[in-house]
Amino acid sequence: MTTTQDVRIGEAKGRPMLHWVGKRPLDYVTAFPAQVVETFNPTGEQADARGLLFHGDNKDVLAWLLAHGYRGKVNLIYIDPPFDSGANYVRRVQLRGVRRAQIDGEAYSLGEQIQYTDIWANDTYLQFMYERLLLLKELLAEDGSIYLHADPSRNSYLRVIMDEVFGADGLVNELVWQRLSAHNDSRRYGIIHDTIYYYTKTDIRTWNPQPMPLNERYIENFFDQIEEETGRRYARSDLTARGLRKGETGKPVVSLLGVVDIWYR
Numbered sequence: 042m043t044t045t046q047d048v049r050i051g052e053a054k055g056r057p058m059l060h061w062v063g064k065r066p067l068d069y070v071t072a073f074p075a076q077v078v079e080t081f082n083p084t085g086e087q088a089d090a091r092g093l094l095f096h097g098d099n100k101d102v103l104a105w106l107l108a109h110g111y112r113g114k115v116n117l118i119y120i121d122p123p124f125d126s127g128a129n130y131v132r133r134v135q136l137r138g139v140r141r142a143q144i145d146g147e148a149y150s151l152g153e154q155i156q157y158t159d160i161w162a163n164d165t166y167l168q169f170m171y172e173r174l175l176l177l178k179e180l181l182a183e184d185g186s187i188y189l190h191a192d193p194s195r196n197s198y199l200r201v202i203m204d205e206v207f208g209a210d211g212l213v214n215e216l217v218w219q220r221l222s223a224h225n226d227s228r229r230y231g232i233i234h235d236t237i238y239y240y241t242k243t244d245i246r247t248w249n250p251q252p253m254p255l256n257e258r259y260i261e262n263f264f265d266q267i268e269e270e271t272g273r274r275y276a277r278s279d280l281t282a283r284g285l286r287k288g289e290t291g292k293p294v295v296s297l298l299g300v301v302d303i304w305y306r
Contacts, residue, residue, distance in 0.1 A: 046072045048107045050175055055208035059201040061164035067172045072108035073101055103176040115180045116247065118187040122170060167198060174206045184247045186213070189238045196236045207240045214239040 050067045079094040095102040106112075174189075181187055187207070191199050204212065216237040224231045264274040 044074070046108045048072050048104055050179060053171075053175060053178075053206045055205045055211070057201060057209070058205045059167070059198060061167045063164055063168055064171070065168070067175045070100065070104040070107070070176065072104040075102050075105035100173055100176065103173065103180065107176065107179055112179055113182055116182050116185045118177055118181060118185070119190070120177070120188070121190040122173075123166070166195070167202065170199060171202055171206070174202060178206050178242065181242045183243050184241075184245045186239065186241050186246055189240070190235060191238070192235045193232060196238075200238055203238055203240055207242060210244075211240040211242065212238065213241055213246070 047069045048071075049069050052066065076096050077093055078096045079092075081092045081094075095105075177187060189199060189203060200212075200215075216239060218235045218237060219233055220235050221231070221233040223233060226232060260274060264276045266275045266277055267273070268275065
């Protein structure tokens with residue numbers, strides 16, 4: 042017996058707001074039974090530490106999760122949505138010689154062909170992303186974080202939609218990821234980076250610092266001063282340069298001569 046359940050979705054109350062043809066709020070979604078492909082325990086220790094792998098439209102899967110106790114329970118979300126690139130990643134034509142051609146993707150079902158085709162009509166892409174971000178907001182915990190991966194084709198639109206859904210104050214970082222080495226594009230500058238937007242639902246976000254040691258070459262180049270007695274390295278910086286205008290730096294001023302020493306070790 043197939044059962045369904047209507048799940049209420051909260052409003053997006055952030056500013057600014059982006060408008061497009063056909064924009065409509067998502068008041069509720071209907072949760073249908075979802076197809077769980079695999080269930081696994083990544084830790085092997087806790088019985089309730091389950092990982093779920095679903096197969097299907099992500100909107101339906103998100104609705105199922107909301108209907109089955111996951112609202113406000115997800116701590117970390119990373120999404121790599123379609124970029125509206127106009128590319129078809131299923132139907133690729135391979136030319137073999139001058140008389141033979143092969144079209145990949147004929148064996149895919151219609152649903153699979155739609156999933157792997159990044160071609161959109163009019164403003165359906167923005168509505169597609171808007172609805173799913175509203176659902177993801179409902180799943181995100183109060184101290185949770187969400188990362189959205191985009192490329193230059195639609196990243197400006199997606200940022201405004203994220204501002205509307207999560208609030209402009211929810212933006213923590215805009216990360217620029219250089220994904221390619223320099224190369225030549227025809228009649229324009231090379232596109233070599235993607236953008237990752239890091240948002241949170243509230244100001245009580247969880248943050249786990251990931252300290253990394255400085256590169257030895259960086260240390261030699263920038264911490265080029267060495268104290269004779271101890272061998273400790275330090276850099277010299279202009280005390281009158283522009284810096285923090287509000288709050289404390291946490292370190293006392295050690296020079297009144299216009300230069301401050303910054304110690305490395």
